[in-house]
Amino acid sequence: MTSCRSLLLLVIFLPASLSSQATKDKADLIVTGGTVVTMDGAGTIYDDGGIVVRGDTIIAVAPRAEVAARYQAPQTIDATGKLVLPGFVNGHTHVPMTLFRGIHDDVTLNDWLYKYIFPAEAKNVNEEFVRWGTRLAAAEQIRSGVTTFADMYYFEDAVAEETKAAGMRGVLGETFIDFPAPDNKTEAEMLAYTENFLKRWQGDPLIHAAAAPHSIYTCSLKTLQDSSALARRYHAPILIHVAEMKKEWADSEKQHGMSPVQYLDKIGVLGPDTIAAHCIFVDEADRKTLAQKQVGCVHNPSSNMMIASGVSPVPELRAAGVALGLGTDGPAGSNNDLDLMEEIDLAAKLAKITKMDPLALNAKAVVEMATIDGARALHLDKEIGSLEPGKKADLILISLDAPNAVPMYDVYAQLAYALKAHDVETVVIGGRIVMRDHKLVTINEEAAIAKAREYKRTIANSLGLP
Numbered sequence: 001m002t003s004c005r006s007l008l009l010l011v012i013f014l015p016a017s018l019s020s021q022a023t024k025d026k027a028d029l030i031v032t033g034g035t036v037v038t039m040d041g042a043g044t045i046y047d048d049g050g051i052v053v054r055g056d057t058i059i060a061v062a063p064r065a066e067v068a069a070r071y072q073a074p075q076t077i078d079a080t081g082k083l084v085l086p087g088f089v090n091g092h093t094h095v096p097m098t099l100f101r102g103i104h105d106d107v108t109l110n111d112w113l114y115k116y117i118f119p120a121e122a123k124n125v126n127e128e129f130v131r132w133g134t135r136l137a138a139a140e141q142i143r144s145g146v147t148t149f150a151d152m153y154y155f156e157d158a159v160a161e162e163t164k165a166a167g168m169r170g171v172l173g174e175t176f177i178d179f180p181a182p183d184n185k186t187e188a189e190m191l192a193y194t195e196n197f198l199k200r201w202q203g204d205p206l207i208h209a210a211a212a213p214h215s216i217y218t219c220s221l222k223t224l225q226d227s228s229a230l231a232r233r234y235h236a237p238i239l240i241h242v243a244e245m246k247k248e249w250a251d252s253e254k255q256h257g258m259s260p261v262q263y264l265d266k267i268g269v270l271g272p273d274t275i276a277a278h279c280i281f282v283d284e285a286d287r288k289t290l291a292q293k294q295v296g297c298v299h300n301p302s303s304n305m306m307i308a309s310g311v312s313p314v315p316e317l318r319a320a321g322v323a324l325g326l327g328t329d330g331p332a333g334s335n336n337d338l339d340l341m342e343e344i345d346l347a348a349k350l351a352k353i354t355k356m357d358p359l360a361l362n363a364k365a366v367v368e369m370a371t372i373d374g375a376r377a378l379h380l381d382k383e384i385g386s387l388e389p390g391k392k393a394d395l396i397l398i399s400l401d402a403p404n405a406v407p408m409y410d411v412y413a414q415l416a417y418a419l420k421a422h423d424v425e426t427v428v429i430g431g432r433i434v435m436r437d438h439k440l441v442t443i444n445e446e447a448a449i450a451k452a453r454e455y456k457r458t459i460a461n462s463l464g465l466p
Contacts, residue, residue, distance in 0.1 A: 027073040029053040034079030039386040053393040056430035087147025087394040089374030091298035092277040092327030096133030100332035125182035130155040135448040138166035144421035147394040152212040154183040167434040173212025173239035198234040210237040244278035261286035280310040287320040296377030301346040303329030325374030363416035397426040
C-alpha cells in the first residue's frame with residue numbers, strides 16, 4: 001500500500017516539463033526559430049517558426065511555440081536570427097565540367113563547343129574524371145544552398161553514385177549525341193547504357209535517372225525519338241537543350257520549316273516529362289506549345305549572357321503558364337561557377353534591362369524560380385520546392401550576420417539582391433544535415449580541390465596549353 005501511495009504522489013508531483021514531454025510526438029529533427037520562408041501557395045512566412053522532420057519528410061511547419069509544445073526530437077538546429085528556406089534547385093548543369101573551368105572563355109557557343117570543349121572531352125573525360133568533377137561540384141553547390149540539380153553528361157551512372165554519396169538530390173541525364181562520346185561510341189551503346197542506368201536507379205529516394213538527348217543540332221531524328229521512347233518506357237524524365245542559339249533556330253527553320261520547339265513537338269519529344277534548357281528563341285506560338293505540353297523550362301542567365309546567345313523571354317514564358325526554373329549551366333565557358341544565388345540576382349536584372357522596365361521580373365518571382373517554380377520545371381513540385389508537410393525535408397539556413405545582410409526590410413528583395421552564396425550556413429537534404437555551420441559533412445572538400453589542381457595540369461598538357 002505504501003509503495004502504491006508513493007507512486008501516486010510521484011505522478012502528481014512530476015515536473016510539468018517531464019510530464020508534457022512524455023506526451024509529445026516524436027520526430028527526428030526540429031529546426032527551431034528563424035524566419036521561415038515556406039514558398040507555399042499562400043506565400044506563408046513565419047517570423048519565428050519551426051520545422052519538424054521525421055525520416056526524410058517534413059511533418060509540420062508552424063510557429064515555434066506550437067512546434068515546441070507538440071514535438072520532440074533528438075536532433076535540433078537553432079535557426080534564431082537566420083532565414084530558413086527550401087533548398088535551391090539548379091535546373092540545368094553539367095557538373096563534371098568543373099574540371100574544365102576556365103579552359104577557354106569569351107567565344108561563341110558554337111566555337112566553344114566544337115573547337116574547345118568537344119576536343120577536350122574526347123581527350124580527357126573518363127569515369128574517374130567524372131567522379132572527381134562531380135565531388136567538386138557537389139561541394140560548390142551545397143555551399144551555395146543548392147539541394148537539387150539537373151545534370152546532363154557522360155558516365156552519368158558515376159555522377160549518380162557521387163551525388164547520392166554527397167546526399168544531394170539529382171535529376172541526372174545520360175547524354176545522347178550523334179558522334180562517339182567519351183563513354184559510349186554508338187547510339188546502340190548509348191541506348192544500352194542508359195537503359196541499365198534507368199533500371200538501376202528506379203525508386204531511389206534521391207536520384208531520378210533520365211535520358212538526355214543533347215539537342216536538335218547534335219542529334220538525328222532517330223536519336224531524338226529513340227532516346228525519348230526509352231525514357232518513357234521507364235517513366236523517366238527527358239533533358240534537352242532547346243532553342244539556345246540563333247543558329248539553331250535558323251537551321252531548324254531552313255531544314256524543318258519550323259522552330260526548334262515546333263519541330264520537337266511534331267516528332268513527339270515534348271511532354272510533361274520534358275525539361276528544356278535555355279528556351280531563348282521561343283515566340284508566342286512556341287510559348288503556348290510549351291505550356292500546353294507542360295514542358296519544364298530552365299533559364300540560364302549567366303550562360304546566355306557569357307556566350308552572347310540571347311535573352312530568354314522570361315516574363316512572357318511565365319505569363320504563358322510555363323513552369324520556369326533557374327540554372328547555372330555548366331561551370332566551364334558558359335558560366336564558370338555553380339552559384340545559383342548569382343543567377344537569382346542576374347535573372348531579375350537581365351529582365352529589367354532588356355525590357356527597360358524595373359517591374360519586368362521582381363524579387364519574389366526570381367526566388368520562386370529558384371525554389372518552387374524550379375521544382376515545377378523538374379516535375380518534382382510534389383516532393384520539393386517549398387516547406388510544407390508531406391514534402392521532402394530539403395532546407396537551408398542563411399545567416400543574417402554579415403554586413404551585406406543587414407538591415408532587412410523585405411525578405412525576397414534581400415534574397416534576390418543582397419544575400420550571397422557565402423551566407424548559406426547550414427544545408428539539410430532529405431532530413432540529413434550535409435553542411436552545418438559552413439562545414440561540409442558528406443564530402444572530402446580538400447581532396448576534391450587537390451584533385452582538381454592535378455587535373456588542370458593533365459588537361460592543359462593534353463591540349464598544349466601553358
